[in-house]
Structures are given as C-alpha cells and as structure tokens.
Amino acid sequence: WRNSKTSDKNNNCRLIRASCGRNGRSKGGLQKAFRSPLGHGAGIDGLHHNHHLLYDPQASGSPAKRCRLRRRVDSLKKNRPPFPWFGMDIGGTLVKLVYFEPKDITAEEEQEEVENLKSIRRYLTSNTAYGKTGIRDVHLELRNLTICGRTGNLHFIRFPTQAMHRFIQMGRDKNFSSLHTTLCATGGGAYKFENDFRTMADLELLKLDELDCLIHGLLYVDSVGFNGHPECYYFENPSDTQNCVKKPCCLDNPFPMLLVNIGSGVSILAVYSKDNYKRVTGTSLGGGTFLGLCCLLTGCETFEEALEMASKGDSTNVDKLVKDIYGGDYERFGLQGSAVASSFGHMMSKDKRESISKEDLARATLVTITNNIGSIARMCAVNEKIERVVFVGNFLRINTVSTKLLAYAMDFWSKGQLRALFLEHEGYFGAVGAFLELLKSSEEP
C-alpha cells in the first residue's frame, strides 16, 4: 500500500518468519485470536506480539468458508479488490465505517459498474446523514488519496451499534452480497454480528484483530496527513488555561508511544513499532461510563447532549476539593487546594444533592472519568518508561474539555515530562485499519 515494493519485500520476510511458527502465532494477523479486545477495561496485560501481517486464506475458519474465500480471492483482478471498498469497526457503542469513493472512474468503468454499486456510492456520498442515527463526518473526509493505484476520497461514517441490524437489513435489501466484496470488520461486533451478516444478508465478514487495525490505521492516516495538514496535535501551555492553544505537530518518529484508546471502555497499549506492541492495561471507566452515568444522572440521551451540558457546568459544586477539607493546600503532601479530593464528595450531603444542577453533574462526570483515565495513563507511561502518550477514541470527539484536561494532567503531574498527543480522526483508526487489510489481502494471494 504505502510503498508496495518494500511492502512486498516485508511481506515475504514475514511469510518466512511466519512459517517458522514463531510463538505458535504463525496463523498471521488476520485470523489471530482477539486476545485483547479494544476497550475492555478490565484487561489483562498483553504479551509482546510480533505481528506477521500476512493473509493466509488457508487458515481461516471452516473448509467451506475457506473455499468461498479462495474463490473470491481468485476472482480478484490482478492487484486490487473489486469495489466497493469498506472498512468497518463495530464497537460496543458505535459502528465506525470508512468508505473509499473512487474519483478516477473512467467512462468505460462507469458503464461496467453494476447498478447497486453505483447506488451505494451515490447514497453514501450525496448524504451526510443516514436514517435516524447514521452520520458522515464530512469535516474528516480525506481527499485525493491514492491507494492501490486508485485515487479517491475516504469518507468517515458512524452509527450506533444498536442500529446494526437495520444496517444488515439494508445490506440485504441492496443485495450487497452480489458484489462479491470482502467485508473487512474489526471490533467485538465483528464476532457478535458475524452470524447475522451471514444469515440475514448472505455476507461473510473477514474478522480482524482490533488492536492491529487500530495501530495500522493510525500510522497510515498520520502518514498521509489530513488534506495537507498534520493529523496530530497537542496543546501548548496546557497548565495555563488562558494561553492553552491547540498546535499541529508531526508524529514523524512515533515509537515508542503509549496509545490510549478511549471507546466505551479504555485500552492502553505500548507500541514499539508497527507490528510490535503490547496491551498494558485497560479500564472499564471510559466513554460508555461517562454517557451511561450522565444519562442516569441528568436524563440526557446522547453524547452530544451530555457534552453540551458538561460544557456549561461547574464540577466544583459536585466534587469535594482539597481546600474543602483542609481550608487550603494540604502541605504535608504537597497537594494543591484546588485538587479534587473526592469526586462527587459533596453529593454525600442531602442538601447539596437537592440543589445541584444537571450541568454541574454532567461536568463532574466528565472530569472524573477524564482525570481517572489521565491518571492511569500517566502511571502506565511511567511504568513503561514512555514519554509520548497518544489519546484516541470517540470519547474525545467534540470533547475539548477532556482533551485539554488530559493535556493538563499529563503535563502537571509529570512536571512536564509527559506530552499528551491527539489525532484528528479520533475514533476511526480501527475502521481505517480494517479497510487497509482489505487492500492488503489482494496483494498477496
């Protein structure tokens, strides 16, 4: 993909390595067990994985399935899969979909193009909302990408996992299976919905490891940039609210990095190279917790609503600060009076519970979850001796309160040793990674 020649070479190397059956993990990247799912807070520390990214249809599933797969692979044109090109990441809360819209379609090609393929393209590119809950993040669109010799735009679409069945029905109604495309999917939902895809829409999913996808997607998007701008940014002067400004930066030499993926839950990875990473830990206090608690506490229904409320609230009415207990700083331990001593600590009092606003509660929930993630990430960074902490995941979408707070927490508690980095395409890297696997699969039959 990025550089197909070296990539092929690498793949050959990997093939050799893989056939040596190292660590018994010779099955290769695609069919590797999902030993450490994305966002599963209560995660178990991972082993070091040496990832052998090769596509080996021999190793996938039942004989029947293998057969079908091979046929499909064989039917591919020489070096790329047939359109449409999708990558999908089915998370606990959201489904992330990336779609490549070719812009270099020749007239001849256009004529050959089957009708339902055309209609899919038109439907996706001419709308920004799909059904009641599907949304295309137009501002994230990557334009004029050249992939596998084709040039086009990459679109970023998301919808709630709850709507998954409607999506599958749509696939059936549009006779998606007739297109003989490979549907690359990652995330826990690739497993959960695999059977539904098969029985409802006659679609076979190619299930992909979500952490592989995450890392590959992230590195790819960073390497192509964001329409001429850097994908990555950080906050200058994070400890100074007046002068804290967003600054673009380059992730030129990204390793090692601590990758904190905040979805419904949180996964924390130590990444040493493209294919060498380990899952350090995770926490179940993630985006799902923020939204879940906000819904219960304020009656809100969406992430946007919850964030909107949080942006107007004041968490110090809810949280008990050090100064609320000590009247000032706790000098014996060098704690500032403004530090939170007990999240929701004021809510132990009945009177305060009765007078608190929903906005304040939303803000406190957001601050509590964010600070906690920051704290765990910081400890992991110190334990793993990594100074670069990259935060991704859809929890950070339109959530400047959290990004700034994370930047501040990293900087303040590490005395400037750690830097928090963020990426514009926050939650879409898993889907991009799945999409890349689709293209890769055609390269190495």
Added chain:
Amino acid sequence: MAGHSSGTNRGSHSMDKSITLPPDEIFRNLENAKRFAIDIGGSLTKLAYYSTVQHKVAKVRSFDHSVKEADGDPLYEISVQEEITARLHFIKFENAYIETCLDFIKDHLVNTETKVIKATGGGAYKFKDLIEKKLKLKVDKEDEMSCLIKGCNFVLRNIPHEAFVYAKHADSEFRFQTTHPDIFPYLLVNIGSGVSIVKVESEDQFERIGGSSIGGGTFWGLGALLTKTKVKFDELLQLASKGQHTSVDMLVKDIYGGAYGSLGLTGDLIASSFGKSATADKEFSKEDMAKSLLHMISNDIGQLACLYARLHNLNRVYFGGFFIRGHPVTMHTITYSINFFTKGEVQALFLRHEGYLGAIGAFLKGAEEDNPNQYSWGENYAGSSGLMSVSPDLNPMQRARSGTFDMLEMDRLERQLVNLPLLQDPSSYIPDTMDLTEDALAREYWLYCFEEALDGVVKRAIASQPDMPEAAERAEKFRQKYRHKLQTLRNQPFAYGSLTVRSLLDTREHCLNEFNFPDPYSKIKQKENDVALRYYLKVVKSLEELSWEQRQFALVRGLLAGNVFDWGAKRPWLVDAYNQWIERLKGPPHTCALFFVDNSGIDIILGVFPFVRELLGRGTQVVLASNSGPALNDVTNGELQILTERIAAMDPVIHSAFKEDRLTLVQSGSSSPCLDLSRLDKVLATVVRERQTDLVIIEGMGRAIHTNYYAMLSCESLKLAVIKNSWLAERLGGKIFSVVFKYEVPPKH
C-alpha cells in the same frame, strides 16, 4: 485522599443524650486516665487514653534459711501484691454518642494533670468547640495521615495477627498473616472519601506517592444520586450486595456476542462500567446500580494500587479507610480487583484494628515523652471486642448486646519482645500447630473442651483465695466473661486473629487476671514443689547408679513422664528419635542448651534438673527459660529462682554451675502455657546469642505440641511431650499418652 470522611453531614447532629452507657464496661480505668486522643471520622469516633491498672500479682519469696525449718513449713512464701501496669484503651463509637461520652468522661476524670487532647480525623475540627467546652482540654490537632501511619506501624509491630487476607469463599474468610519481623517497606492505601496511596519506609519516613479522587465519597455521593434515596454509606453497601451489575455494565460478552469463548476471553469482564445505561431504555434497580458502582470504584482503586505497587516494587499493600472498615463486601471487591490486576503477585492485606489507626497514632504523638515505642504491647483479649464485633451482617446478636461500642485494650509488657535468634526463618515462623480458624472440626472440639473445663477453673480460682469472701462472686464474673468469649469465638473464630489452642488458653489467663485471680495454682505448685524437692537427692543418687546408656534413657523418661513414671516406658514412641539423640550424645558436647521448662513440681525438680545436671556434666552450659508470669501450674521465673537455690544447697553440681554462671535462669517474657518464639524477652535473646546456644529443648504439650511442633530452628532441637489428650493424639496418629520425642538437626548449608 486521606480518610477525609469529614463533613459528611448525615444529619446526625442531634446527639442522643438519653443513651445511658454501661460505664464500667466501656470507659474503663478512667480514674487514672491521662493523655487523651480522639479521632473523629465521618460516622465513628475513636477515643484513646492511657491509664494504669492496679491488679493483683502473685509473688513468691524465699524464707530466711538461716532459721531452722520446721517440718511442714511451706517451701516459700506466696503473697499477692498490688501491681500497677500501663494499659492503652481505645473505644470506638458512633458520632451520635459523642456528647454523652464526653459528659461521661468529664464526670469520671479525676486526673488533673491532663491539659490537652490530641485530635485527628476530618471531624476533629467540627467537634473542637464541643470537646474543649465539655472536657476543658485544649484540642491539639495532628495531621491525619501521619497519625494513620504511626498507628499502622504500632499495630503491625505489636499485634502478631494484625494483617489478614480476605477470601470470601474460603472455609475461613479471614486468613491471618504472620507479620514479617521487618514491617517496612509497605504501601498503605487509605480509602476515605478519596484515596491516598502512601509508601512507608520506616517509622518516620513516608511519602504520599499518589492517590485518586474516586473513593468512598464517590461511592456514597454518586450512589445517593443514582439511587435517589437518602442513604447511609452502610445502607448503600447493603443495596450493592443485593444487586446484579451485569444489567448495568457492558460486559465483554455484550460486545462480542457469544463468540468470546474461542478467543480466550472471559465474557464476564466489564468492558464499560455503566455502559448499558446509556443505550437501554429502561429503569435500573437501585441495587443493580449500587453494585455496578461498587465494582467500578473497587476495580479502579485496585488497579491504581497495583500500578503504584509495581512502580515502587512493593508487595505488601494494606488497605484501610472507611470504605474498607469492617465491610466484607468492599474487602471482597478490592481483593478481587488486586488479584485480577496482579495475577496474584500482590495480595490485598487488611488490618484487624484498621479503624483505630488514627486514634492510636494521635495518642502516640501525644505520648512521645513516655517513649511508647520502646516497649512491647500486647492485646488484652479480656478487654478487647475483637474483629467485627459491631458488624450487623456478621453479628446481629453482639450488636444488640454491647451497643455500638467496640474496644481495644493493649497492655504494656514489662519487657521488649523479640524473635528467638535461632529461628531458621523468622518471617515464616508460625507458632501454632493447628489453626482452628480454618479447621472447623478441631475448633468445635477445643471450644467444647474449654467450655467443659470452665467449672473446674472457676472452682480452683475460688479455692486459691480461701480468705477472700468475694472470690466466689469474682469467679462467677470470670466465668461469664470467658464463656461469652467462647461464644463469640464460636460465631467469629477470627475475632482475635487466628484461633488456636494458645489463644484460647491466653484468653483464659487474661480473663482470670481481669478478675484478680493472678495465679490460681500458686498453692498447688507450692505443695508439689515441696514434695518433689524431698525426692531430689534420692532420684539423683539412683540415676548415678545406672550405666550411661540406662541413665540417658531414665533421664529422658523423667522429662517425659513429668509426674507419672509409667508413661513413655514402651518404645517405639509415636515420634521416636531417641536413638539419634543417644548417638549425638556420644559425640562432642553442646556449647550451650536453652531449655524452655514446663510444669512445677516433679516435672521441673525430678525431670528437668537431673537432665540439666547431666548436660552440665558434659560441659554444656544451660539456660533455663521459664515464664515471667503465672500460667496454669507452669513454673514461673520467681519460683524457679527459689527452687534452683534450694537444689543448689543440696547438690554441689548444681551449686557450682549456678555460682559459675554455667547454669543461668532467664525469663521467657510470656505468661502463657504455650510458647511464641517470635515474642521472647530481649534479655533471653541476648543471652542465647552470647552463649552461642546450639541446642534448644522445648518440653510439654503447650510448648512442644500445641505450639512449635513444626518450628524450624537453625540449631539442634529436642521437642518432647506426652500427649495427654486423646483427640489430639488421634489427630497425630496415636493414642492418649503417646510420647513425642522429636530430635531435629537443621540441614547443613
């Protein structure tokens, strides 16, 4: 953060003044009390004071031997004297009682020297004026965390079974740990309204290395919001223990469907706490939400604790604070979380007296001039309530009876206690052979035994004080107290740490002392010693007439038999290392033997002394270690002093050895019929080291079977006893009156 349980504002300001306290049972020894300290938390107040207790002790005094003794005169004089010892009192009660308690203290406080009360805890500020007004004492605030650490060091150092591991589903929920001789370094995770993680490296060196704002206050505050009820912390925990978190949390299996199994995943792992409450259009039960919240907070704290433990390379992690205090539910969730995140590398440890740490620390800060850390202290089982005494879950009966007052009393011991320097591995030494906490059958048996024996003990106690008419009344009080203790232990075997035969015996001694029966056996011992002394020369002479081989056997039998000569005649014994012992005796003599002696009378005079005589004859120095205070009919150091002098007067061998200090008497530092080799008089340890002791002899059921049967020493050892209990004999694979003769040589390095 520190146990900031302050300002919890539960509307408990209305003090219930109608409560009448059973005074002599709760604020004991107030008349001599000084040095007060108080720790006021969000719901509980802990009061500490130092007091002196006047109680009777039995003393023996030799008669003037220059006067010709008339036949029938006693061997020595027994007197009961008043002695004053120091005791620390700690009382824990609900904040609602604070005013009543202060009034009571004011009325009974006669000591006028006291001017200051040390105070700590979040509530200390709130109640400052009340305390100053009521007690006319100046409130002197101490830093909360420093107090906690000081208190923690104190209990770890002085209470052998202070720390425990909690295992909800095990036979015994509480697994007590032997405290490592070096208690440092450790991590203290204090879960108050927030969480503070403190690394403690020495008595005065500690550092707050981290913390979290998600703590007990979050559980309480957020829990109250979610359940929309006005609840107390305890009630919220109750709700949580009835709930199902799986309806609220998003689990791995919710994301992966049914397919997680083949992926090596545990489907029940929580992927996102409260993850379902964002999408599901339904009402959640209070119980379920409380449970989910409890898991979320416990897991989070456990995870942080593990990250800090790993970063600082520490594996001893103690958890405390009101979130933990006496709550099996939170101990369980924290333990679960620690096990999960460290895969068993780190164990979550809890403390039996966790609730008292702040009060103990504050007290110690105020008592620095008395150097309390210079002494060893011992938990008084008679005056202490024991673990979970006021836990309504575990002990509804108890709560009704003693209200909500929990007590801890610590006696200042006359000497500093240390390890026997000859223990192979002090950190793994466990004195007791059988842990009755874990062994339900054994527990049943021994509790029954002690209950059965109670009548006899009461009778003997009364008989020991024939000229005191109120002795019967006191003895009855003793009976009630001890029976109550036995009942408590039946329900809560973990109340005072691991339940053992030793702890049952010690509790009985503490209760006897409590009611001024310092030495019920004094007269019996006196008589038996007197009789045995008359036979001493005869026995020595008959032994001298035997061949060497015969004599060695007779000496061992004399030790074993104690008072019945027929026992131990038939070999092989149940445990029989006699031949190895004899082979060893044919080799070079030992440099010095340390002998832990047992009973008065025939045992010490006709068993131990002839044996000692033989050792001395071989050129081995002998150190005789006897109890500092009385226990059953065991010979005390005071009695042994007199007996040795009397024997020395008859026997030139003993005389010269005693004079030349080849024979020395030391105190064990204990007043127990059993023996804890990790808590011995410091002087004994010094003597043992100086004399290059290379043989330890431990004699009798209490010291060699109930305790130390499996003790590993770094030098040769003899453990010998006749098992005078058929149940125990059977347990060990023998019959009643089976003989144990264990001779052990440590592996050579």
